[in-house]
Amino acid sequence: MTSQTTLAKPGQDPGEPDRPDSSGGLQAGLKNRHLSMIAIGGVIGAGLFVGSSAGIAAAGPAILISYAMVGLMVVLVMRMLGEMAAARPSSGSFSAYADQALGRWAGFSIGWLYWFFWVVVLAVEATAGAAILENWIPGVPQWAWALIVMVVLTATNLVSVGSYGEFEFWFAGIKVVAIAAFVVVGFLAVFGFLPGSDNPGSGLAHLTDNGGFFPEGPGAILTGVLMVVFSFMGSEIVTLAAGESSDPQRAVSKATNSVIWRIAVFYLGSIFVVLTLLPWNDPSIQEKGSYVAALDSIGIPQAGNVMDFIVLTAVLSCLNSGLYTASRMAFSLGERGDAPKSFAKVNRRGVPQAAILASVVFGFVAVFFNYQWPDTVFQFLLNSSGAVALFVWLVICFTQLRMRGIILRETPGKLVVRMWLFPYLTWATIAAISFILVYMLTDDTAREQVVLSLLVAALVVGISLVREMRNRKAVSQ
Template sequence: MKTRNTEQHIRRGLKNRHIQMIALGGAIGTGLFYGSATVVKMAGPAITLSYLIGGVVIFFIMRALGEMAVAHPVSGSFSQYAYQYWGELPGFIAGWNYWFNYVVVGMAELSVIGTYINYWLPDIPTWVSALVCLVLVTLINVINVKAYGEFEFWFAIIKVLAIIGMIVFGIAMIVFGVGNGGQPVGISNLWSHGGFFPMGLYGVVMSLVLVMFSFGGVELVGITAGEAENPKKIIPQAINQVVWRILLFYVGAMTVILAIFPWNEMETTGSPFVQIFSHVGISAAANLLNFVVLTAALSAYNSALYSNGRMLFGLAQQKNAPKFFGKLNSAGAPVNAVLVSSTFTLITVLVSYLDPEKVFLYFMALATISIIINWAIILIVQLKFRNQRVQAKEPLVFKMPFYPLGSYFCLAFLVLVVVIMAFMPDMRYSLYIAPVWLLCLYIAYKLKPKA
C-alpha cells in the first residue's frame, strides 16, 4: 500500500538535467563559496589535496547509495532502505536525522545570505535578508516538482558557469596577465608562502572536517530517485557525472584561486571568490561573483528544503511521522512537509539577529555531524542490502566498486572525521549534541503509536 501511494502521487517530473543540477546545487553552496576561506587558513595550498581525498570517499558513498537507488527508486531514499534492510528503528533514525540535517544545512545557507547582500547594501540586517529568501524559496517548493527542478536547474547553472568562467579567467591571469597589467601571475603562490604544506600534514588532516561538510548534499541524487522519469538510466549517469564534476569545481577552482592570491592574505569573512577580484581591483568581476555566491546559497537552500519535504513525506508513508506530512497538493508536492520544514529554518532568522558573527559556524558544526551519521547509515545499509541480494541471487544493475572494502574504508574515514572534530573547539560541541539527539530519536521511536 505504501509503495502504491507513493508511486501514484509523487510525480516523476525530474529529467536527467534536473537531477544533475539538483545534486550539484546541494553540494556547491556555502562550503565552497563561503566556508572555503576558513579551510584554506587551516591547510594552505594543500587544501586541494584535502578536497581530492574527500572526493574519493564521496565517490564510494555515492556509488553505495546508487546501488540501492537504482534497485529501489523510491521517495525517501535511504530512510526507506534502512527501514527495509536494517529495521524499523534504523529507518526511523535515518529519516529524521536526514530531515534534521537539512534543516540545519538550510539554516547554514540562509545565515550567510545576509553577508552577500551586505556587500552591496551594508545597512540591511542579515536576518531581514534571511527571512525574505526563506519566503521566496518556500513558495517555489510548494508549486510542483517540475517548477522546483527548473528553478534549481537555473540556479545551479549560474554557479557552474561562474566557476568555469572564474577558472578560465584565473588561468588567463596566471598565464597571460589578463587583469594584472599584462604581467602573468604564475603559480608560485602555491608554494611561495611557507610551501605547499605550510601547516604540515596536520593542517590537511584537520581541514578534512570542513571539506566533508562542503560535499554534503551529493546524496540528494538518491532522494530524487522517486521522482526521476527513468531512474534506472538517469541515476547511474547522475552519480558518475556529479562526482567528477564536483571534484573539478572544488579542486580546479581552489587551485586557481590559490595561484592568483596568496593563501595567507585571505580573510575568513566573506567569499574568497569575491575577495580575490576585489583585491586585484576588478570590481565588475567581484560584483558578478557576489551575485553568483548569493544564488549559490539560494540554490543550496532550495535543495535542502526540497529534500526535507520528500523525507518527511517518506516518513509519513512509513508511519514514522504523522499522516499530516503525507498530504500532497494538487500539483503532487508534499506541501505540509515543506511548510513545516521551512518554519523550522526560521530559527536562522532569530540566531542571525542574536549572533550574526558566529551563526554559520554553529550550523556548520551541527550539519557536519548529522551528515556523517547519514553517510554512515548509507554505507551500513548498503552492506546489508548487498548481502541480502547475494543470498537471494538477485542481479544488481549498478554495483558499488571494491565491495565490501570500499564500504569499510569509508566507514573508517568517517570515524576519523569524528575524532578530528573532537580536537576543534568550534566543532566539538556538536559531538555533545549528537548523542542527545540520537537518544531523543530513540525515545520518540519507542513512544510512537505502533501500527
C-alpha cells in the same frame, strides 16, 4: 500505514510500501535536464565560496589534499548510495534503505536527523542571502529579506515539483557556469596566457614558495579535512529527487558516474586556481575571501559584487534544495508511519503540502532564533546538527553492506550500479569516517559539534527504540 496489499507502481519493487495519498503519490515532474543540473549543482554549496579561505589559512597549499581526501570519500559514499538508489528509487533514499537493511530504528533515526540538518540549513542560508540583499538594498531590513526569500521559495516548492526543478536548474546553472569560467580564466592567468591580466602568472610557484607545500605541517591536512568536509553535503540530493523523475534508474546512474569529475573540477580545480594565482598567506584571501581575492589579482572589475551575486545564487540554490529535501524526507517518514500521516499526503499537483509547510515552519522558527538568540539557542542548533553529514554517510555505508545481499536475492537485474571492490572499499570508507569523528573529539573547535550531535542522535535513536518496543508490545497483545 495500511496493511492492504496493492500493486507496485512503476519504478517500485514488489513488497515496497505503496505511497498512500489522495492522488496517486509524488508525480514524475522532474525532467532529465533538471536532474542533471541538480546532480552537478548539488556538490557546489555556498560553503565552497565563503568557507574555503579558512581552510587555506589552516593548511596552506596542502588544503588541496584535504579536499581530495574528502572528495574521494564522497565519491565512494555516492557510489554506494547510487547502487541502492538505482535499484530501488525512493523519496526517502538512504533513510528508506536503512529501514529495510538495518531496521526501523535506523530509518527513523537517520531520517529525522537528516530533516533536522536541512531545516537548520534553511535558517543559515536565509540569513546569509538576506545579508547580501540588505547590502544591495539597505532600505529593507535584513529580517525582512530573510522572510521574503523563505516565502518565495516556499511558494515555489508548493506549486509543483517541476517549479522546484526549474528554479534549481537556473540557480545551479549560474553556479556551474560561474565556477567553470573561474577555473578556465584562472588557469589562463596562472600560466600567463590571459590578455590584460594584472596577475604576474607565476605558474605553480605559489604552491611551494611560502613555506613549502606543507607550511603548517602535514598534520594541518586533518584540520583542513574538518573544515571542508561539511561543504560537500548535498551531493546525495539527486537520489531523493530521482524518485520524482520518469527514469530514476538512468538519472541515478548518470549522477553517480559523474560525481568524480564534478568534485575534481569544481572543488579541486577552483581551489588549485586560487592557490596558484596568489600566495596562500596573502592577506587579501582572508580579508576579501579566496575567490574575490583571486579575481582581484587578475583585474576583474567589481569582483566583490560579481562574487556576491554568485554566492547569492548558491545560497538560494541551497535554500531551494534544502526545503525540497527536508519535505521529501518528511514525506517518506510519513509513508513509513514514522511521522504524522498528513506528511504522506499530496495535493492534486502531487506535492506533499503538509511536509513542506512543516519543514518551512521549523525553518522560520530557526531564522527567528538566529536573530533573537544567535549565540545561544541558534548556536546550539548549529552545533547539534553539525556532524549529521558524517552520520548520514556512515549509515549509507552500513546500509549498503546489507542491501547488496537483499538486492541480489530479490531483484538482481536492477543492480546496474555496483560499488567498486565490495566490500573492502565500503569498510575502508567506514574506517575513514569513523576516524574523522574521533579526530573531531580531539579538536577544540570541532569537539562541541560532534558531542552535541551525538547527544541529539542518541536522543532520536532512543525515541525510535521506545516506539519499536511499544509497537511490538501492542502487536503481542
